[in-house]
Amino acid sequence: MGFGPVRQTGTLMNDFHSFVLGDRTVNRLGYGAMQLAGPGVFGPPKNRDTALEVLREAVASGVNHIDTSDFYGPHITNGLIREALHPYPQDLLIVTKIGALRGEDGSWNPAMTPAQLTSAVHDNLRNLGLDALDVVNLRLMGGGAGHGPAEGSLEEPLTALVQLQKQGLVRHIGLSNVTSTQIEQGRGIAEIVCVQNLYNLAHRDDDALIDHLATGNIAYVPFFPLGGFTPLQSSTLSDVATRLDATPMQVALGWLLRRAPNILLIPGTSSPEHLRENLAAGQLSLSESVLAELDTIGKSA
Numbered sequence: 574m575g576f577g578p579v580r581q582t583g584t585l586m587n588d589f590h591s592f593v594l595g596d597r598t599v600n601r602l603g604y605g606a607m608q609l610a611g612p613g614v615f616g617p618p619k620n621r622d623t624a625l626e627v628l629r630e631a632v633a634s635g636v637n638h639i640d641t642s643d644f645y646g647p648h649i650t651n652g653l654i655r656e657a658l659h660p661y662p663q664d665l666l667i668v669t670k671i672g673a674l675r676g677e678d679g680s681w682n683p684a685m686t687p688a689q690l691t692s693a694v695h696d697n698l699r700n701l702g703l704d705a706l707d708v709v710n711l712r713l714m715g716g717g718a719g720h721g722p723a724e725g726s727l728e729e730p731l732t733a734l735v736q737l738q739k740q741g742l743v744r745h746i747g748l749s750n751v752t753s754t755q756i757e758q759g760r761g762i763a764e765i766v767c768v769q770n771l772y773n774l775a776h777r778d779d780d781a782l783i784d785h786l787a788t789g790n791i792a793y794v795p796f797f798p799l800g801g802f803t804p805l806q807s808s809t810l811s812d813v814a815t816r817l818d819a820t821p822m823q824v825a826l827g828w829l830l831r832r833a834p835n836i837l838l839i840p841g842t843s844s845p846e847h848l849r850e851n852l853a854a855g856q857l858s859l860s861e862s863v864l865a866e867l868d869t870i871g872k873s874a
């Protein structure tokens with residue numbers, strides 16, 4: 574389907590380094606906390622102290638946008654965030670997501686009934702130690718392995734989330750793993766401040782959607798910005814990184830920052846070294862010719 578007009582959601586000017594998400598200005602380089610749970614995003618981390626260190630160092634380095642969910646662990650990642658950072662700095666925006674429950678075997682199961690969504694919001698509030706959640710993404714399960722969207726109405730679950738917003742438990746609403754049709758449907762039901770879908774140098778299904786959302790200052794937050802469980806591998810990416818004296822992951826993040834002004838990054842890592850490396854990507858300068866070279870990766874993927 575075509576894209577309809579997008580409402581303006583930002584009231585402040587966005588610049589290259591920051592973006593207004595909901596009603597808060599965040600640095601475009603944030604942090605995704607999913608990698609802090611145990612293997613398969615299930616159970617406790619391998620090293621609890623290192624997980625806490627990563628969170629504290631991220632915030633001390635200027636990260637003020639952290640992405641999480643109570644189904645990471647489950648409950649583990651939110652507990653770590655609370656232990657590391659509560660009471661939270663005033664400018665810290667914690668974005669969470671609801672719509673799934675973990676089985677005892679670590680499986681990811683849809684949990685989209687109004688009762689399940691209400692309970693998920695309360696789980697997030699309790700485990701993060703908050704009275705209200707800044708931004709909640711309604712995460713649809715989609716098709717295939719669950720990392721791609723599938724068409725279907727989101728009216729019932731989104732209406733339930735709006736009810737929780739009206740109760741003051743949720744400040745802003747986003748959508749995750751959704752199609753452009755579902756975003757249009759969602760925008761008829763609620764103000765949508767962000768969209769979180771799979772996107773990176775090699776997976777560019779959302780190119781047109783990103784540009785469309787940019788016209789209305791709606792944030793696009795790619796998940797798997799580094800390729801996710803199988804980090805990106807490309808000879809072009811490695812060649813460019815070598816020439817720039819950077820790492821492939823830094824180039825991948827630098828490319829995303831240049832791709833569109835409404836892209837906010839939440840690279841995930843459980844390692845302080847990788848965190849530092851990823852945050853330094855904000856200083857990387859990419860010429861037009863390098864950007865064009867990197868563009869070929871998505872075209873050949």
Ligand SMILES: NC(=O)c1ccc[n+]([C@@H]2O[C@H](COP(=O)([O-])OP(=O)(O)OC[C@H]3O[C@@H](n4cnc5c(N)ncnc54)[C@H](OP(=O)(O)O)[C@@H]3O)[C@@H](O)[C@H]2O)c1
Nearest residue numbers: 605606607640796797798799800801822840841842843847
């Ligand atoms: N809405 C959704 O459905 C959804 C789905 C998935 C994820 N997310 C969110 O998106 C965030 C980002 O996605 P992600 O964490 O799955 O994937 P990602 O950021 O694309 O990649 C994370 C992987 O890359 C590795 N890595 C990170 N920095 C690195 C570096 N500098 N050099 C080498 N390897 C590096 C990590 O391992 P190390 O730990 O060893 O660094 C981890 O294996 C998540 O944390 C989560 O908050 C949302």
